[in-house]
Amino acid sequence: MPGLTNTAAAARKPDMSALAALVDSDLKRVNALILDRMQSPVALIPQLAGHIIAAGGKRLRPMLTLAAAKLVGYRGERHLALSAAVEFIHTATLLHDDVVDASDLRRGLATANAVWGNKPSVLVGDFLFSRAFQLMVEDGSLEVLRILSNASAIIAEGEVLQLVTANDLSTTEEAYLQVIGAKTAVLFAAASQIGAVVAERPEEEVQALARFGQSLGMAFQLVDDMLDFSAREAELGKAVGDDFRDGKMTLPIVLALKAADETERAFWHRTLEEQNQTDADLEHAIGLLRKHGTLEATRERARFYAEDAAAALSIFPDQPIRRALLDVVEFCLQRGY
Template sequence: MSATIHRLGSRPEPSLEPMLQLVAHDLNLVNAVILERMQSDIPLIPELAGHLIAGGGKRMRPMLTLASARLLGYSGARHHKLAAAVEFIHTATLLHDDVVDSSDLRRGKRTANIIWGNPASVLVGDFLFSRSFELMVEDGSLKVLKILSNASAVIAEGEVNQLTAVRRLDISEERYLDIIGAKTAALFAAACRIAAVVAERSEAEEAALDAYGRNLGIAFQLVDDAIDYVSDASTMGKDAGDDFREGKMTLPVILAYARGDDEARAFWKEAISGRRVADSDFAEAIERIRASRAVDDTLARARHYGQRAIDALGGFAPGAAKDAMVEAVEFAVARAY
């Protein structure tokens, strides 16, 4: 066990580059599986799927599967198909999310639903979900199948939970954390955990990797939700203020509303109900969030969960894989600065 104590913020300009370098060869093999399995005799399917899969995403979730396998010294090849399955689950949820949210931009490009329409996006998302389950079945492990199928169900529950929380000011921080723990962190956790299964490691190591992924996923989403109020479309890859206009009760809004005076609360009631969604209203929302220090505290919580992710790696041997996984956490949190 390493004697080094990792602390968030201890590295200058953290990046995903160490993880990318660590898994580069494996990721090429995963990308080959993705390219092969998104093919279909129906030309619209690979065309639409390719728009998002080749659209500049970081491949963070499959990289976590590969890095976790490297951390454990796994030398087989089962994790390549499973990492592709993880990416297909993620891509399918993005296709469906963009339809639900009526999004115009994803990763700085027009969304598939804007180009091809909602029905095609939903159905190609279904196709990718099906492909992911084919890959799981081919692996042959019921335990892997259970972990990834459960994560898929939890993600869907999280999305429905979020849908029922839209335009409701009574959403608590606890419920918000339940939502992001399901819709984002569940797949991060599963992506890491399945590496311990294929490497035939102990339940304790499975649980540690699950905790790493889950806490990283929560930190990642907290930062995403903060960025919506401090960044622009070119940085985010989506329209600034999307969450605001959709009436999503993310943590910056929950905190700003809780801390606001009567005037501020009246503003948030109108804004979240959908009656104040102009650019000037979004500008006012930013000012009110800034005055309440809601973004600062959202990012402080992200750092807390990021540190928990790093701590979960404490029992693993030091080396390039562990260092890269620590820096991936630091990168996830540093995106907002």
């Protein structure tokens, strides 16, 4: 992978530790701001918001904003509040997604909707979206507002498109890529490019970081969808096979359908279109994906996007933050959860 691997790098397992160390002081301030801005006199709001925010995740999206700003030499502080806005947008979508998917687990913990119910989860998600927009308005940049509000609208479109394509065996690879480009990659792109926007960098650098984020997000989601059929539940932090049980048309299934014989197609019709599933069906589905090599094919698609993300960073000089971002690309590709 261009700019990604060398003998030393190949000898170790990629992770996010270098990036985390480089943005640590900024990220601490962002986390403090997140905690401050999720407060409300309505006690249920900080309780529920705190549950999902404290459940963690690696704060990858706000870290991309912090890293992009560092990469282009930004010396101000606007990126801090905007990183918090990015995390609020992401967290709001998680709350809404868990309701739509009727999920009980996220990152190994009970989802907010499993604890408090659907109505509070949806409404607190709305609150976090609103907080994100307050932070954008306080920043005062119409360009930043344009980028993040556009991303928010596209995320919603992607989620609706995923709902429309669910249980539909005619879903194409192109339609699937459109879904993940909207629901996942667009926020990676926005988070990355605003780091250069606040630094008032040339358009070439803004677009390079947008391309980096978009391709990284595509790779991230492709691997995520592959792991739904191949990870252990303890690693994945949610029930393995959730996508299959929900009838989501992810790439491993789309590719398996293209290669399916009549008997296999009848199986997919029963389990996905009719949602008539037995306890043994997930293992059979995984067997079909392995038979046709669609899990590995999905990872190869992810590698294509990972290589593009790495290539997008080539216009920036070699420095620790650039190398750390390349590590993140490889981590997203090779992660087991």
